[in-house]
Amino acid sequence: MVTLDLASMSVRDANRRLRELGEAGEDAEILNPDARHHIGVGLVHPITVRVRGSAGYFCAGLTDGARFEIDSNVGWGVGDNIYNGTVVVGGNAGAVAGVAIRGAEIVIKGNMGSRAGQVMKAGTLLCCGNASFMAGTMMYGGRIVILGRSGEKLGEDMTGGEIYVAGGIDSLGTDAMEIDISSDEVASLQDFLDRHKIPFNGHFRKVVNAGTKLRYTTPEPTLRNQSCTQASVGGFWNEKTKEDIEVKAVTGRYRVRGYGTARAVPHFNDIAFRKEIAPDADALSKVNLAMTLGDRSGAKPLSLSMPVLIAPMSYGALSRSTKLALGIASRLSGIAENTGEGGMIPEERAEAGQLIFQCLSGRLGWNVRDMQKADAIEIYISQGAKPGLGGQLMASKVTPELAAIRGIPPGIDLRSPSRHPDVLGADDLVIKIEEFREATGYAKPISVKLGAGRVKDDIKIAFKDGFDFVELDGLQGSTGAASAEVIEHVGIPTLAAIVEAIEALDEVGAKKNEMPIVLMGGIKDGVDAAKAIALGAGAVAVGTAALIAGGCISCMRCQAGYCVTGIATQNPQHEKRYRTDVEAGNIHRFLESMRWQMAAIVHGLGKTDVRQLCRDDLVALTPEAAAITGLPFEDRS
């Protein structure tokens, strides 16, 4: 056994040593831990780590196959997201113990803090003392065992899994209920306790999901809905409004739909380039569009042939074939793809040249193995289509295959949590980012996805928290499913978002593109991209535009999974219609058209590099756009 002394060594260095020891098959002992954070994060080898004292936040987090023994206490999020492995804590654990575990055994000899086991998928979390408030909230599977007393709201909004309590329950949470325990379960629990040498001779009560909130009661009628792309939606009373009212008269609730906002807001159409553009068929060879993205902290950046990315869209919202087509197209165009919420599928990883792996609140499909295969890591805080809310995936799309990769029960109307279990403020976020950096050896860029709401505050926090870049999503951003109320009425337009973001960066003294903003939300072509970059964006990302290029007919059935083109569906019959190679080619050609447009504009304005585009190149065409952007308003009519 090798001894590492944190009195004379940083956690970062100690973790690097632990990874080497893991590969070499040697165990380790940590002296003088003094409650420091991130001890042992990112280990993926069968190593035993003994911590002689207390550990801080995320001890043993994002690991697979290791064993940890901590003599005393641990901070928030012990064993975060462990795939397989064991953690034994001699003392107390802080909040969100065992958060998002996918198969671990975690034993806490003392008490544990609030929200233990939040969004866990599988494995066992044992607390020998008392559990605080909301243990098992939003858990999807696995079991929580509490030998002492449970605090209030036990199992609040749990979706799956079981909670066993021996010492009394202060109160049950919403949609949790107590049921009888079987003798097989008792035997299995006793076996677990015996294996970890925990003496016990009491009786368990069992709590499970009551099933009252897993599905919407009345489904929306399966109409051929009014498309957001139709002009008729522009008026006051129109076909879309009428349809919404008719559907609500059936369901008695908000509508859930895909796509972005259906109404007009000031956008890139409302600004223009100030100068005449001199056409040149050979512009592409005369300007530089290539860039790197994400080297602010010294990580290996993404290398983009042009300032365009594919926006984050999940396997789940989209079919596997569509994710593959996006991956192929992104590779052919030399740009980066993004997993979105639902985990990384191996074929997507293989096809995409560069892939960003997204971490959301539900930690669906999130795991250290895929983090290490990614080219960049992104933490999702919110998105333009529904700032403040988590993802929605209707039951028709939650197939057994999809549920398995996400680690959730199949066939539920999946509503992801609206906030991260372990990030409740900018100060927590700093510690979370550091965990990601430890798990990936500080080698991968870490970005944040933000829906445009309080952009100034959010961008300043992102800058101070050290993100390598930001993906900023305006009101027009689309989604696979969200309530129409938030799609239409929450957030600020993309145009306003980039202006506020650049102002915020100026105010905190950031250098140009020190933390690049990747702007998205209604970017429809290379002209929009060039305008966004002239306003200060580092790059843009396209989602809906790429889907339309790849066959989307805007049939407005994304949320229901009835997409006839095989894009926003998990129905194999529908997906069969999708020709991955053909659509990958279409998406690729569309991306190349963006490249050509950007090159033509850059060259036409007498510049040689896309980064030379600036505000002086632009004018506003409407008073509203002028007010939002501060660009001069010239009436060209």
Place this chain on the structure above:
Amino acid sequence: MGRDLIAMLDGCQHRGPDSTGFALYADGADDLYRLRFYVGEGAEAAVSIARIKEILADKGAELLAGEQVGGSFAASVRHAGDVRPFAYAMEHAAKLFSLGHRLEIVKDEGTAHEVDARYHLSAIQGTHGLGHVRLATESAVRPEAAHPFWATGFSDIAIVHNGQITNYWKWRRRLEKLGFEFRTDNDSELIAVYLAKKLSDGASLKQALTDSIEDMDGTFSFLVSTGNEIGYAKDRLAAKPMVMVETDQLVAIASEEVSLNRLFPGQALSTREPLPGTIGTWSR
């Protein structure tokens, strides 16, 4: 005590690198007040100090000693009569960080060690104190926006708070109608004034804190101190961290155990985390 607070704040500086602040309590006398102003530097400071002296004289207060330390002006003052009108008058005269018989608040841009280098805090002996590290999101990282906050108008009451009070304006309007003044839009100042009002109405610190859990909406973990007591309150959602260690010698409370461990290097501590919706107090 200054040294201990510096060590604890250094331990959690990752939560807020922009500014660091201290509320320190030393022995005092009933007819003497310590006032700590932020005056800046150079000509700006000279103007502020002249103005402070003018208003002190105007209010019949005797300036016993005055010293410029870092960007602050520390005044020792003899004053008889109501504290609130006096405190408001001084607060209108200059940026007043704290007023009390025992309390002094020192806060500025930079880390705990940087603020210590400017204000010489490590040598300070005292009975109890609060500290705070801040991540600023507003336009400028200004010293007066840093924590701890003084309960404007009340002697010796200070607060540090992590969280967000969502019924801020409701309580601010209520308190303003009763004649209380606020010098910032910060919800920490609101909690301080809210508690100070309860205390001045005769409530115990325990009672005031218990009431605050009912009255304050949102997420919060806060620590409050008076001349003789220190206490905490934690919201019912348990969204903000708080952990404590208690020995025969001291009680220490922090966001993270790593801060507590700075006082006891190499030792595994027997800590506990306050339960949701609970309060606690200690007196000296």
